[in-house]
Amino acid sequence: MQRRLFIRQSLLAIPALYVGNSLLFASCRKDDELKPGNWRGKVIVIGAGISGIYAAKQLMSLGIDVTVLEASGRTGGRIRGLEGFADFEIELGAEEVHGKRSEWYNIVNGTPGVSFNEASSEDYFYIGNVLKSESAWAGNSVLTQAKTFENTARNYSGVDKTVHEQAIAQGINPDGYEIINAYLGNEYGASNNVLSIKGITEEDQLWESGDDNYTLKSGSYTNVLKHHYADVINKVKLNHPVTQISYAGNQVTVTANGTNFVADRVIVTVPLAVLQSGTIQFSPQLPNAKRNAINKIGMGAGMKVILKFKDRFWAANTGTIIGGPKSAMYWTTGLGKSNTALLTAFVMGEKAQYLSSLGNGATNALLAELDQMYGNSAATKAFTEAHIMDWGKEQYIRGAYSYAIVGGGISQRRELAASIDNKLFFAGEATHTAGHNSTVHGALETAIRAVNEITKA
């Protein structure tokens, strides 16, 4: 199964089945069906990203008394839109629906005012200081080798090592390293020098939601959430950062903003990096296996920098620009739906760490890179404004999304997902144990699992 996360191979092209105007609804994995049991009691959900919102919605529909505590001043977590910057809402977090065999796909597809994009485009590659389209590079050995590596990397069966170590072992031409990093390290929310090749193989072989990616032509994910989950969103207690979870007694006491909330069961959906930060105290301490798991899954820096220009200096058919040393990739945001000239730099791992350290200076670094690629100060001359979304600097997110590190793997995700004493339950993208981690549909599937566990327990 070729899992393609955030890379738009032939960007936006949608090889989907159409019936009239609507895409065919697809069935989900068997494990992702809601099969709630009869338990009824009081539940606290911590975090109002997609996993928290979806879990709360299902519990509420069962008549269960639910309180949702959200640390920040907004709902949606890593689903967030930027309004007013262009003539459409720009997705600052999740942007693509990965595959159609998921409940998330069905939800998005079933939202009034939301449609999928059908524009097609071509990828451009920056190799040896030259930028050309994929077709213009046809036969180039660096590109061919890098693409072959990417296509076979997720069939790896040797000892655990990083993607970069494997590229060296296979004698990959260093001119292709940036391309491989864009395809793998960056795609998985990291860099090749920390991403486990065994880990991505393991995840990929479990991936079941399908290989096609869908972006929105109209509507936004925020609208999808508002349309389906207004009842949950309206009852979320915003600005309630949870600092303590005490689960020694029959019930669980959750402390947020100096107030104690008491429930029979709690679902923790906060991002992995929040658990890693130790800003939530558990009493008693989490079991050793759980604490080890928290540290054996990676989550690091990740940014989107949205760059607006007076006009396009790139070729009209451009989808993705891959291989720059500063930004692993840029994509032409709004292609197929807007005339605003926008590029999004999608940067993860060590490149994001570096750009993040520059603060607002990240914009100039990216413009300089684009100037170098296109020549004649094209980017600087056309630039009007930028919006930097630095997920690592978000106090209650602290990074992009989880990824496999050497020595980690799905077994660690299982430990992370395991409930404790029938009182503490864990959901959120990092707790997905069947390869859909790091995605919206995966996060939603963990909510289904947690609701099934809670109501059966």
Ligand SMILES: Cc1cc2nc3c(=O)[nH]c(=O)nc-3n(C[C@H](O)[C@H](O)[C@H](O)COP(=O)(O)OP(=O)(O)OC[C@H]3O[C@@H](n4cnc5c(N)ncnc54)[C@H](O)[C@@H]3O)c2cc1C
């Ligand atoms: C730049 C970027 C691009 C992405 N692109 C895609 C994509 O194209 N397709 C895709 O499928 N996925 C994508 N993802 C991943 C996807 O966004 C996430 O996997 C998913 O949204 C995670 O949902 P979640 O509910 O697990 O976590 P979150 O959405 O992070 O929700 C967790 C919530 O917990 C809250 N919280 C944290 N600490 C506390 C506390 N102490 N007390 C109370 N609340 C707390 C947070 O504020 C947050 O609202 C992308 C992510 C990023 C960052």
